Amino acid sequence: MSTKALRKEEEENLLRRADDLCRQNNLRLTPIRERVYRELVQSGGPVGAYDLVDRLSSEKKRLAPVTIYRALDFLRDAGLVHRLATQNSYVISHGQPDVNAMKIMFVDSKTGETIEVHSSEVAEAVRKAAEQAGFRSVSPFMEVEGEIAR
Amino acid sequence: MSTKALRKEEEENLLRRADDLCRQNNLRLTPIRERVYRELVQSGGPVGAYDLVDRLSSEKKRLAPVTIYRALDFLRDAGLVHRLATQNSYVISHGQPDVNAMKIMFVDSKTGETIEVHSSEVAEAVRKAAEQAGFRSVSPFMEVEGEIAR
DNA sequence: TTCTTTTTGATACGTTACTACGTAATATTG
DNA sequence: CAATATTACGTAGTAACGTATCAAAAAGAA
Numbered sequence: 609m610s611t612k613a614l615r616k617e618e619e620e621n622l623l624r625r626a627d628d629l630c631r632q633n634n635l636r637l638t639p640i641r642e643r644v645y646r647e648l649v650q651s652g653g654p655v656g657a658y659d660l661v662d663r664l665s666s667e668k669k670r671l672a673p674v675t676i677y678r679a680l681d682f683l684r685d686a687g688l689v690h691r692l693a694t695q696n697s698y699v700i701s702h703g704q705p706d707v708n709a710m711k712i713m714f715v716d717s718k719t720g721e722t723i724e725v726h727s728s729e730v731a732e733a734v735r736k737a738a739e740q741a742g743f744r745s746v747s748p749f750m751e752v753e754g755e756i757a758r
Numbered sequence: 759m760s761t762k763a764l765r766k767e768e769e770e771n772l773l774r775r776a777d778d779l780c781r782q783n784n785l786r787l788t789p790i791r792e793r794v795y796r797e798l799v800q801s802g803g804p805v806g807a808y809d810l811v812d813r814l815s816s817e818k819k820r821l822a823p824v825t826i827y828r829a830l831d832f833l834r835d836a837g838l839v840h841r842l843a844t845q846n847s848y849v850i851s852h853g854q855p856d857v858n859a860m861k862i863m864f865v866d867s868k869t870g871e872t873i874e875v876h877s878s879e880v881a882e883a884v885r886k887a888a889e890q891a892g893f894r895s896v897s898p899f900m901e902v903e904g905e906i907a908r
Numbered sequence: 909t910t911c912t913t914t915t916t917g918a919t920a921c922g923t924t925a926c927t928a929c930g931t932a933a934t935a936t937t938g
Numbered sequence: 939c940a941a942t943a944t945t946a947c948g949t950a951g952t953a954a955c956g957t958a959t960c961a962a963a964a965a966g967a968a
Binding site for chain 2: 752
Binding site: 636656 | 954955956957958964965
C-alpha cells in the first residue's frame with residue numbers, strides 16, 4: 609500500500625473522529641470549519657492563518673482572514689487544533705483524550721516541524737511545580753522549542 | 759522597610775547582575791538596552807514591545823519600534839529577558855543560571871500575570887519525552903497557561 | 909411560519925514585527 | 939595616532955497577524 613493511500617486513510621480517520629466529536633458535543637462542523645480542519649490534516653504540519661486564507665480561496669472567491677480565524681477558534685475550542693504561539697501557526701491535535709497527559713508540541717526552531725508527544729510524567733511534574741507556585745488548572749498543552757535529531 | 763524600598767533594592771540587584779553578565783561575556787549593555795531592561799524590571803511583569811515604545815519615548819523624542827525590538831533581541835540573546843509568545847510580550851528572566859532546570863513561565867490566561875519557576879524534575883521529564891520523540895537540545899524555557907490560585 | 913440564535917460575508921482597522929538603508933559610535937589594527 | 943572594521947542606532951516603509959463592526963444568510967426552536 610502506498611504512503612499516499614495510508615495518508616488518505618489516516619486523513620479520513622481524523623475527519624471521522626472530528627465529526628463524531630462534534631456530534632457528541634452538539635457542535636457544528638460546518639463546511640468552512642471542516643475545510644480548514646481538512647487542510648491542516650493534509651498539510652501534515654503547522655500552517656499560518658494567512659496561508660489557510662490563500663489555500664482555501666479560489667479565483668472567484670477570496671475568504672476573509674476573519675473567516676479563517678473564526679474557524680480556527682472553533683476548532684481550538686473543540687480541542688481539534690492547537691495554536692503554536694511561537695510560530696503564529698496552527699496544527700491538528702492528535703489527542704486521544706488522555707486527560708491526564710501533557711500534550712507537548714516539540715517545535716523545530718529551524719524548520720517549524722512539530723512532533724506531538726503525550727506525557728503523564730511531564731504533566732505530573734508541571735502540576736507539582738504549578739502547585740508550589742500557586743497555580744491552578746493548568747493547560748494540557750505546551751510547546752517546547754528544539755531541533756529534530758536527524 | 760517598605761515594599762517600595764525592597765523593590766528598589768531588588769531592582770538594583772537585577773541591574774547589577776545584568777551588568778556583570780554582560781561584562782563577563784563581552785556584551786555591551788548600552789543605554790537603550792539598559793533602559794529597556796530597567797523598564798521591564800520596574801513593571802514587574804510582561805510588557806508588550808509597543809508599550810515599551812510608549813514608555814521609553816518622551817515628548818520630544820519618540821523611539822522607533824525597531825529600536826525596542828533590537829534591544830529586546832539583545833536582551834533575549836543574553837538570557838536576561840524571555841519572550842512570552844502566548845502574550846506577545848516580554849518579561850525579565852529571574853534565572854539563576856541553574857543550567858539543568860527548566861524555566862517555566864506560568865501565565866495567567868486572564869490577567870497575563872506570570873510566575874517563573876525553575877524545575878529540574880520538569881526538565882528531566884521533558885528531556886526524556888524529547889529523546890523518545892527524536893528531539894534534541896531542547897530550549898530551557900517554556901510557558902504554561904493557567905490561572906493564579908487566589 | 910415566525911422568532912431567535914448561530915454562522916458567514918464584507919470592509920475596515922489596530923497591533924505586532926520586520927526590512928532596507930544610511931549614519932554614528934565604538935572597537936581593533938597597523 | 940589614523941585607518942579600518944565592527945557594532946549600534948535612526949528613519950522610513952512595509953509585511954504579517956489579528957480584531958471590530960455591521961449586515962446578510964442559514965439553522966434551530968417555538
